[in-house]
Amino acid sequence: MSGERQPVHTGGCQCGAVRYALLAEPADPHICHCRMCQKAFGSFFAPLTGVAQTDFALTRGALAIFRSSDLAERGFCANCGTPLTFHYVDSPRIAVAIGSLDHPELVPPRMQYGTEARMPWFPETGLSSATTEDDMAPERYAAIRSSNHQHPDHDTDAWPPREARR
Numbered sequence: 057m058s059g060e061r062q063p064v065h066t067g068g069c070q071c072g073a074v075r076y077a078l079l080a081e082p083a084d085p086h087i088c089h090c091r092m093c094q095k096a097f098g099s100f101f102a103p104l105t106g107v108a109q110t111d112f113a114l115t116r117g118a119l120a121i122f123r124s125s126d127l128a129e130r131g132f133c134a135n136c137g138t139p140l141t142f143h144y145v146d147s148p149r150i151a152v153a154i155g156s157l158d159h160p161e162l163v164p165p166r167m168q169y170g171t172e173a174r175m176p177w178f179p180e181t182g183l184s185s186a187t188t189e190d191d192m193a194p195e196r197y198a199a200i201r202s203s204n205h206q207h208p209d210h211d212t213d214a215w216p217p218r219e220a221r222r
């Protein structure tokens with residue numbers, strides 16, 4: 057971590073083996089209801105907010121990484137499993153899980169994405185909405201779908217899967 061820059065936010069995983077600092081106010085705080093975020097967080101949605109990678113500093117430990125598609129890396133604590141980061145491999149930015157901040161109440165979500173997979177009972181939030189498909193260029197959406205490393209939503213005979221892609 058650079059000497060003079062003061063963290064705007066600090067956070068980390070449930071067990072504390074991984075700690076990080078955000079050196080700038082994060083942008084685009086949102087919840088993502090997409091099926092991949094649901095699985096990655098074991099939840100109904102993922103709460104995420106992003107900074108430039110140069111404004112993200114690990115202050116203890118290291119992230120374990122799962123490549124959820126050829127385009128995306130999801131960082132987590134290998135010791136306790138807390139989901140911590142989301143990063144498009146071609147992007148200079150990185151998002152952190154808002155719930156992993158030491159003060160998540162300071163970063164309320166302003167958008168919701170991935171609404172194609174939003175739980176039907178999820179209450180109206182008043183947040184503006186976008187589906188995953190609407191939120192990105194068609195080629196990018198296709199590239200994520202065709203390189204999806206997420207297991208399908210049913211039992212399979214073999215793992216690692218030979219053809220787990222939908």
Ligand SMILES: [Zn+2]
Binds near residue numbers: 070072135136
């Ligand atoms: Zn941990």
Ligand SMILES: [Zn+2]
Binds near residue numbers: 088089090091093
């Ligand atoms: Zn998502």
